[in-house]
Amino acid sequence: MIQLTSNAISELSQMLTAKQAVAGxxxxxxxxxxxxxxxxxxxxxxxxxxxxxxxxxxxxxLIVDRDSLxxxxxxxxxxxxxxxxxxxxxxxxxxxxxCGCGTSFxxxx
Numbered sequence: 001m002i003q004l005t006s007n008a009i010s011e012l013s014q015m016l017t018a019k020q021a022v023a024g025x026x027x028x029x030x031x032x033x034x035x036x037x038x039x040x041x042x043x044x045x046x047x048x049x050x051x052x053x054x055x056x057x058x059x060x061x062l063i064v065d066r067d068s069l070x071x072x073x074x075x076x077x078x079x080x081x082x083x084x085x086x087x088x089x090x091x092x093x094x095x096x097x098x099c100g101c102g103t104s105f106x107x108x109x
Contacts, residue, residue, distance in 0.1 A: 002029075002055050002062055003076045008088060009058035011079040016060065021045055026054070026061030029077065029090070030068040039071065041090050070094075 004012070012027050025047055034040045048054055048063045055062040064072055076091040092098075096108050 001074070002064060002072055004055070004057045004060065004062060005076060005078040006058070007079040008077045009060055011081075011088070012060045013058070015045065019045055022047060024048065024061070026063045027077075027088070028052075028063040028065075029072065029088075030065050031071045043088060 015021075015027075016025060025045055028042075028044050028046045028048075030042045031039045032042050046063065048061070049065070051066050053064045053066065053069050055064070062077065071094055072090070072092065074093045078089045078091060080086060080089050094108055
């Protein structure tokens with residue numbers, strides 16, 4: 001299971017409304033090779049595919065592809081808005097280390 005914080009739910013809801021997203025759209029989060037720690041997070045607003053896993057909370061949907069799920073299982077998605085940066089953050093218990101920017105991580109073996 002992947003959870004969304006109340007800040008993430010609120011921001012995602014506002015984004016979907018502002019983008020006039022098609023019904024059923026959600027935040028797709030995945031992992032791909034790259035970044036300074038080996039794997040990096042990729043996010044976009046999109047429609048789910050038949051093989052995707054869906055996590056719904058507070059009226060919004062998080063979309064995760066099958067291959068990314070094992071590296072994201074148990075994670076929490078938060079939204080942070082501070083002086084230095086703003087955006088969705090992944091709190092991932094499967095990461096042994098993360099880079100300074102927070103978008104790249106090294107998974108546990």
